[in-house]
Amino acid sequence: MKQIENVYKSFLQDCHEKNLRRKLIAIEPEKAGKIKVGGQTYLNFASNDYLGLKHHPKLLEQSRKYGEKYGAGAGASRLVTGNTPLFGEIEQKIASLKGKQAALVLASGYQANGTVLQALFDKTILKSSPTIVADKLNHASMHFGCAAAGIRQKRYRHLDADHAENLLSEAPADTPAFLLTETVFSMDGDIAPMKQLINIASKNQATLIADDAHGFGILGKEGRGLAEEADIIIGTFSKALGSFGAYVAASQTVIDYLIQRCGGLIYSTGLPPTTLGSINAAIDLLPELEAERKQVQRNAAFFRNEMNNIGWDTGKSETQIVPLIIGPAKEAMELSEYLKSENIWVTAIRPPTVPEGTARLRFTFTASQSEADIEYLVKLLKQYKKKRGPQS
Ligand SMILES: Cc1ncc(COP(=O)(O)O)c(C=O)c1O
Missing domain, CATH: 3.40.640.10 (Type I PLP-dependent aspartate aminotransferase-like (Major domain))
Structure with a gap:
């Protein structure tokens, strides 16, 4: 048993060193479109509750x-x-x-x-x-x-x-x-x-x-x-x-x-x-949810356009799921941490969930987000991009 523990420990250490260690984060109750973690409320861009039905x-x-x-x-x-x-x-x-x-x-x-x-x-x-x-x-x-x-x-x-x-x-x-x-x-x-x-x-x-x-x-x-x-x-x-x-x-x-x-x-x-x-x-x-479906697609399309205009890669997304493909896991983590510091919640998706070298932020658009929420997100990403220079 002891030996096996060491094998798992070494695996965990390896994940940590490669910025690939996953963690469970406790969520507190919040309104649709938001997420509360550790007493702090964020705009939620990582939910699959696309129509806000939950x-x-x-x-x-x-x-x-x-x-x-x-x-x-x-x-x-x-x-x-x-x-x-x-x-x-x-x-x-x-x-x-x-x-x-x-x-x-x-x-x-x-x-x-x-x-x-x-x-x-x-x-x-x-x-x-x-x-x-x-x-x-x-x-x-x-x-x-x-x-x-x-x-x-x-x-x-x-x-x-x-x-x-x-x-x-x-x-x-x-x-x-x-x-x-x-x-x-x-x-x-x-x-x-x-x-x-x-x-x-x-x-x-x-x-x-x-x-x-x-x-x-x-x-x-x-x-x-x-x-x-x-x-x-x-x-x-x-x-x-x-x-x-x-x-x-x-x-x-x-x-x-x-x-x-x-x-x-x-x-x-x-x-x-x-x-x-x-x-x-x-x-x-x-x-009955046609208006919600349209809103979701409109917001996702606006975001994709804005990101493409400043040179971010959103792959071939045409739906409510829009990846910003960053490449190295470390850089994806840095961007997600920056957005968290500005009250935006989005998950960095890293290998092995996605192929090596394609770590990304996976943004999801839902009927619970307002246009102002999306505009705020776009503004932050534009500022970040300007500060960090062109995508490598
Ligand atoms: C394409 C696809 N299939 C299946 C699943 C699993 O669905 P569930 O979350 O209901 O287990 C997911 C969820 O992540 C998915 O994205």
């Missing part, structure tokens, strides 16, 4: 109502005695919003990707090892699902549909093939070429699986997301929908199969009724 009275009211009716927890896995009626109601709404035959609610986006992909790629069921062609920058949870299935992915250059097609065309004819992508990439805010991916998947008899975690609620008609034409859609209720939990939407056969084989459903307690209440309320609110 404090919405309807989410809180339904959460309380279902908690009082069914209790604080599900009490068991859904296949045992935890399948409260709200699961079915939410699943029907999700299936209909996504244009699929059926849907399944799961515990979190991470768990959904981990366990749904593991079940879908099961070699014992497929009777061969499937070909998995995946965007290089897919979320860690998608890699986790592939690893759990014991599959080595073929990874294509980020957003490069031609490269994806080349890799797919090399797949042995007698094995199943899957194409995996996010719709909106979580660390870059850019959008997958969905139309092209749909075409090449269908041309190559591959199944397209899209993770719409950052599209759902915020993009597409009435916030329905961007994955409609994918064969299997995975997404979460923890970002624009303001609470927690995840779903997979697909054909009835795929959903029935997952009920038999998806470990995250079978071996884990169902979501608490309180959470299901918030999810249900958020889904019902989505069509």
Whole structure:
């Protein structure tokens, strides 16, 4: 045990020296759009609560109502005695919003990707090892699902549909093939070429699986997301929908199969009724939130423009997620500390979450921020840039 402690200690020291050590920071209650840490209030540019729903009275009211009716927890896995009626109601709404035959609610986006992909790629069921062609920058949870299935992915250059097609065309004819992508990439805010991916998947008899975690609620008609034409859609209720939990939407056969084989459903307690209440309320609110969606996109576009005009690199962002790509982790940390000293909260994202040499500040835009908040942020970044000179 002692020896093992030393191994972990040396790893931690190494993280510290490379400016890569992660820390948990306690958050105090604050209004939407703000964050309070250590008694100090900051403007929050690091939240995925894009529509400001986490404090919405309807989410809180339904959460309380279902908690009082069914209790604080599900009490068991859904296949045992935890399948409260709200699961079915939410699943029907999700299936209909996504244009699929059926849907399944799961515990979190991470768990959904981990366990749904593991079940879908099961070699014992497929009777061969499937070909998995995946965007290089897919979320860690998608890699986790592939690893759990014991599959080595073929990874294509980020957003490069031609490269994806080349890799797919090399797949042995007698094995199943899957194409995996996010719709909106979580660390870059850019959008997958969905139309092209749909075409090449269908041309190559591959199944397209899209993770719409950052599209759902915020993009597409009435916030329905961007994955409609994918064969299997995975997404979460923890970002624009303001609470927690995840779903997979697909054909009835795929959903029935997952009920038999998806470990995250079978071996884990169902979501608490309180959470299901918030999810249900958020889904019902989505069509009414057009003004919020427009505001989010307007603010993000203004910020991107201003940053590009002074020579900051925002990658290919076209959504509410806008990275300022800095490069060295140390410099990203310095900029985030500077902004904190001016009451702006934004997270420095460093390797291994993003590729080496692309450490960045990941700004997110939400309906809870005012135009004045964005202008203040832009002013600070312009001042910083002027003081520090051109980006290296
Ligand atoms: C693309 C993507 N998929 C899945 C997840 C995981 O979702 P959750 O936070 O609900 O576990 C995230 C969250 O960071 C994500 O960005």
